[in-house]
Amino acid sequence: MREPQNYQFEQSTRAVRTEVNSVLRNTYGLLALTLAFSGLVAYFSQQMNMPHPGIMLTLIGFYGLFFLTMKLRNSAWGLLTTFALTGFMGYTLGPILNAYMGMANGASVIASAFAMTAFVFTGLSAFVLISRKDMSFLSSFITVGFFVLLAAMVAGFVFEISGLQLAISAGFVLFSSAAILYQTSAIIHGGERNYIMATISLYVSIYNLFLSLLSILGFASND
Template sequence: MHEHDYALSHAQTGQLEVSRVLRNTYGLLAMTLAFSGLVAYMAQQMNAPRPGFLVVLIGFYGLFFLTAKLRDSVWGLVSTFALTGFMGYTLGPILNLYLSMPNGGEVVSSALAMTALVFFGLSAYVLTTRKDMSFLAGFITAGFFVLLGAVLVSLFFQVSGLQLAISAGFVLFSSACILFQTSAIIHGGERNYIMATISLYVSIYNLFVSLLQLLGVFSDD
């Protein structure tokens, strides 16, 4: 009897912890997306120059690892907003590039709508079915190195259709990451809402930019 009560109490505690992490993650994610969007809008309005590849790489990974190191303190929140604000800044010049197209506004709004649809659809699927997506870990690891290699090749060689393939690959990769991260939260694999937030944010960012590139290519006359 006591063992049954203990098991029930342990299960309830675990469910409360999952609910807390989910609530904090989606709350922080909403705030960081809003902040990132504001920074992107300001950068777009000021016609800010597009930072170089190395600047983006160093800035992103530097702030990402700093956030991971500070994830258990209040400074982790500061670093989270610094990271998402920086990524929002990099988005401003990208938006200006697409908005300068004849149908740029339609491309941007379509990419934004599709990003929201994919994110909410995948999240809802995992949250309602509670399916364990841990089996995607191998695919995500392999996908990361394949995409990294493709990006490096694209920097030095002009291969026809490679950029299109990279964008399509990032759409699949980001979708898998959203499924995996959401599943990790509800199944106990992720208990730090700051890390869960930045993982989902990066997936959403990559998904949006990749869809922008795909729609931009297919809508180009």
């Protein structure tokens, strides 16, 4: 009896490993494409000096495309909405980059934020992939962090609190880093089997990480 059971266990383990590798490969492949597409849209948005849509339209556009992608995540249409979502976020990034380019050392700040974002994402992803550690314990931290940051942003709109924006940016760096660790762990431990949703999660974390580092470096430059 043991041999058939061992064989079935090995077959099951091999199938799970194959599925995990497939999700990882598809996720990072799609992530690379969406980042490149988003960067291209951001470049054209910046070069054409297009206006920022504003916070309300940005939220409506993001969450509208996000929930549409969730609904279509198991079909080919989900890929189309994924590129629509990341392209839209790239468009919102262009005017922000233009604002920083107006600074005396704006190009240097943007380049530094980009390099730091790439370093943090690569380092955190490599840590989880190599160590194979289960980061599911970060779920509570991410949930609490979301509501804390949301409350801080609302307070920032209502009150003028010195240093609050810097604190929010620092909080988003920690929040995004935790989200990268959690999402990568979810893929390799079976908590995430849809590569489209995994891609969006990692993309949003990278986007927020970049903007937060851009804000911190801009503040540090006294501009």
